[in-house]
């Protein structure tokens with residue numbers, strides 16, 4: 001990639017976002033461009049981003065990281081989806097499994113056939129047709145097997161759980177080998193150019209001044225440049241996504257090693273459980289309007305599977321996004337750009353898409369407003385679609401009598417989300433934009449899992465007889481089950497990946 005005028009890139013911050021950006025840029029940008037990363041050892045990273053979605057594999061491929069090496073370096077495990085416990089109502093459990101479900105037919109999608117018979121009470125829940133979910137329930141794992149027979153084994157879609165601090169350390173080593181210069185120090189001042197208000201330099205506590213043409217703000221929630229220096233503004237979404245606190249604590253591992261994240265609803269939020277090889281990451285995300293920190297901490301500590309390994313850490317956040325991710329010569333990536341809470345593990349994904357978008361729109365000949373506007377518009381659309389998907393989990397709950405959940409069930413929601421829910425309720429139709437992250441099957445699993453029921457189904461399904469459809473669905477269910485039974489356990493599979 002040629003860079004023209006942009007010769008000095010300065011990355012501010014060395015958390016997951018900073019080092020992911022450094023590793024990608026140092027791999028893909030050449031032409032004499034210098035990349036510097038500044039981080040402060042005194043200001044700790046957030047360090048709790050441990051669950052991902054399958055697109056992370058694309059990032060690792062992009063920077064040339066072997067998957068087994070990655071698992072070894074980060075104490076990583078595989079993730080087939082997320083189990084939601086007590087979310088619809090107390091006692092419920094459903095899994096949002098990654099990947100496709102069944103085989104779409106010429107006339108209609110697979111789930112439309114399932115809807116018809118499910119509405120008649122003839123077939124079980126949709127999860128019985130998903131290889132990811134059936135395998136997850138059995139603690140089994142296998143990477144997708146490519147074959148021409150159309151076996152469900154070729155549909156397995158995986159992501160990872162990993163230790164974020166180890167991942168950042170690994171990426172740092174890789175970036176430094178590829179020429180990134182790291183500087184340790186606390187940034188105390190930002191110098192703006194008088195003519196256009198662009199950032200000219202940052203100044204460290206020891207007086208060192210670092211100049212740059214492009215600054216990538218990966219400084220976390222504080223948004224040192226994008227907000228601190230440029231006052232870009234923040235769109236607050238806490239009326240839709242009301243959790244604003246989290247408490248994180250690791251605990252000892254227990255057997256079996258689950259190949260999925262668990263999210264358990266509590267009275268004013270939910271608890272995550274992320275199994276790694278060496279420990280389990282846990283956290284309680286809650287709303288401070290509905291619960292005191294002491295109560296939230298005691299709920300978390302009373303619901304750990306193993307002995308705690310550290311003191312619980314309390315974190316604060318405001319769900320929402322920066323009004324512009326790219327402002328003048330500053331691009332915000334990671335928490336500096338926004339945060340929508342970790343319910344569907346989308347933050348690291350947003351780091352990844354921010355990097356990809358920046359590479360696509362790189363200001364190699366200087367800054368053009370149409371490019372900046374296109375970058376910001378794409379970012380806004382991506383955030384809005386993910387936001388709607390997250391709100392869906394809260395809105396569709398039947399946890400009556402709990403003030404937090406009553407608020408969520410009754411809150412106004414974006415019109416875009418209301419339309420999606422209405423369309424599904426009427427005839428099981430699911431609409432989504434072509435660039436959206438979450439697929440139709442993701443929307444289906446969460447809408448259905450949270451208790452929304454479609455009244456109808458696609459009319460073309462009636463071209464086939466009910467007996468024919470029953471045989472078709474029965475066959476898929478049986479093959480999925482047989483495949484899952486043949487897979488190794490997650491623990492066995494990890495051991496084979498991590499063997500020296």
Ligand code: FAD
Pocket residue numbers: 012013014015016017018038039040041042043044045046047048049050051052164185186187188218219220221222224246283315317333334335336342345346347348349351
């Ligand atoms: P940080 O980790 O905060 O890093 C900021 C960096 O900036 C640090 O290196 C710091 O030293 C540096 N810095 C700041 N100020 C200065 C200064 N003045 N001078 C010098 N350096 C400075 N994401 C997922 O994808 N999956 C998850 O499961 C998940 N769970 C989460 C749970 C919670 C409760 C939270 C809050 C977030 C979660 N995330 C998750 C998000 C994920 O943690 C972040 O997206 C990711 O860690 C990136 O953070 P960051 O690098 O932007 O910021």
